Amino acid sequence: MTGKTSLESLTFDNVWSRFPDDFFTRVTPTVWRDTRLLDVSPTAAMRLGLEAETIDRGRLTELMSGERLLPGMDPLAQKYTGHQFGTYNPSLGDGRGLLLGEAVTPWGPVDLHLKGAGQTPYSRFGDGRAVLRSSIREYLAGEAMAGLKIPTTLALAVAVNGEKVMRERVEPGATLLRLAESHVRFGHFEWLYQQRRVEDLERLVRHVIDRHRPDLAQSEAPIEAMFQDVVTRTAELIARWQAYGFVHAVMNTDNMSILGLTLDYGPYAFMDRFESNLTPNHTDATGRYAFDQQPGVALWNLTVLGQSLTPLVAVERLREILDSYEPTLQAAYAILMRARLGLETEREEDAQLIEDWLTLLERSRADFHRSFRALSDQDVIGGLSLGDEIQDAGLEGWLERYRERVSVESRSDTERLAAMRRVNPLYVLRTHLAQHVIEAAQEGDAEPLVTFRELLSSPFEARPGMQAWSEAPPRNAPPVCLSCSS
Template identity: 85%
Template sequence: MVSDTSLEALTFDNVWSRFPDDFFTRVKPTRWGGTRLLDISPRGAARLGLEPDDIDHGRLTALMGGERLLDGMDPLAQKYTGHQFGTYNPALGDGRGLLLGEAMTPQGPVDLHLKGAGQTPYSRFGDGRAVLRSSIREYLAGEAMAGLKIPTTLALAVAVNGEKVMRERVEPGATLLRLAESHVRFGHFEWLYQQQRVEDLERLARHVIDRHRPDLAQESAPLEALFQDVVTRTAELIARWQAYGFVHAVMNTDNMSILGLTLDYGPYAFMDRFESNLTPNHTDTAGRYAFDQQPGVALWNLTVLGQSLTPLIDVERLREMLDSYEPTLQAAYAILMRGRLGLETEQQSDGELIDDWLSLLESSRADFHRSFRALSDRDVVGGLSLAEEIASPELESWLERYRRRLNHESRGDTERLAAMRRVNPLYILRTHLAQQVIEAAEQGDARPLQTFRELLSSPFLQRPGMEIWSEAPSSDAPPVCLSCSS
């Protein structure tokens, strides 16, 4: 008897396969020998309405190794285009991943997308493979972002295989089973706009509404409502990135989700020391996608999307909706940062207090996350010492202003500090910790991966004996600098 929470119980309604033929190419996953599961995500399983203990490891391994699909799957590679570092590239699409199928779950449709599935017509010069390093980084990124309540794709599982893949060095091959409500990107709309396919452009927009935003269908102008929804969700997403020190590092329009999800994890990084211009991608020499550039880049990308919708929506209306981006972002960011500082009410001087706190962290080269956590613990015996985290003569001056600001709050210290610890994480997906997990997995030990995944899924809760997973890198550690194959 098959459990109703098993993989085999999933049912599929593959809408994308019913689009015009040039929207995709049907491709069978490449079969990879020696595939071995490393971890299954309870959060990912829950997204599919599954119980982790009911998932047959052998069946999942066969799926991730390209040996056997689930009944109802119809694997395909999507076609899209996009602006890469500001330049339009018409030759894009799924180059190493396949949309295996669109599962219908109690929470709505979920794409199952196998990364590292082999070459497709859109691979260009790529080999269609994924390496263990990048697969683990994306797997953990989904867990970390979800734990921080940042909209994101997730993964059900990550697996290593017997392939040897050449990147900067020879690395183990891997696959990742990614989950997302949808993989529709800004670049899908750009492709149809550039091809002057107005009917298909409208068909795609209405698909997004009908499948993913059905409430918008009741609006007087549903297509306008969809664009406003994308603007709002993108602004709120970027606000969360900025509030938690996340740098995506490759904000090309083909990496932007129409649903406001964090999509396509490459050379991303969470800050260690606060650096307003942090650029962890070594190919981004101009700093186009640096931390402090992300709000502006997202607006630029939304403007490109808006241009793609000009055959469907009046230009003036598009401009009005784009004008809502910055105030939406600023309002969302202010709420998040006030929460991180323990401020429940709003005061006119809060923006300056927040900015000066960040300037203090940057000038003192303080660790971004540990400083917030120390501020949350500063009245608790045995907590982190704020003075140890921020070695600056300006600290006491800022703290005096902060204390005066707290006089306008009605909550007591105990309640406020508890609230702060619920939004200031202890466990962060730091690059040096991820590298330790990767190195262990490459040696055949998946236990650190499983431990770190569990901590990142609940990053605010302190776990006894897990201090190593909250450590910052050493002060003499080199700056984070990653490649696009990361």
């Protein structure tokens, strides 16, 4: 800890406000009446060098209502563009969120970004508000991803207010205080490239290197090194999404972080039963952003980013760097999946064993996460039963191959299964459980939100009395399908 105990003790170095004027628009947050704080994340508080218990809830509520900023904050809406479902949109920017300020911490800068802060010049006829449903979902998503060690933005807190917001129906208004090392997106570079602003493009690249990746400045070709860093981090991020059954559902280039963070949670979903082509966004009629399309989409997005850097880097060199994406992703994915199956060493047959496991899950309509956990629980009294989870005649044949494979490992079965339980979560951010939390919060009860957040932040260890939070939806439940509305 740094010795800081309050929000007021934070200091800010708002670099973004020193960029050219058209990089942003200064906007004062809208004041929302009757704002009530629902929860504060200890995980996110630590990112600021604070403790959740010492944060003044009244002061935080003032901040999240738009009533009073912290000293040193300079709120602004960032301008960027991007490709949305494959089509370039020049009119993008922060339409309902504001970068309040860039806090200085011992671990580097942290953006404080208020979502649901009101209209901006980039709202595109939107109202600039956020609803409780989507705010809780994003709040929990950050906790779940951090618990699974998947790079992500976090939210310090979520609050409901007295506004009524029209989406598909009338919903309670809310605000979310999001934290990220940076909110720079692929779309920032696309905007400058499309505007043919080469000097500003280089300035933005240098900003990312100097402020967030200073070690790259020592490279013989720092801009090439930065692009390689983005490609590598994005490949490793997608590998983690695929290994843990996460579907982002709106992988537009403006939703892609230059630092390889999971950014902008909308109609996302974690798998329940395994469906390789799961598409939880009902506006994605073609399945462009389906689960099995994510690796290819990320490469497409990186190619767009690479094109944006062509004024600064030779095309052939950019292509060489892009060629590293696929092997990086495959290597990272293999390591993660072997760990989930309890395999320490690498053998040629592992790829087929993993593929056949997923085929078995999909064919039997088994739950993705509970199947992995049941495979890990084979020495746990009262643990999940693999036979209950996977009801398929092919299970025993696969298990026979699996037992033969693990027999050549040096670890004992006890050590292997314990290691598997450290990477196979019991508590997962399932859509039906999130909906239970949302409905309770809408009725004024934040206790389920706090409970679920605590479980998701430490998802691997079973806790007494919490079995309901590990349950899958009924096998006959309809597929998850959500909207982008916030």
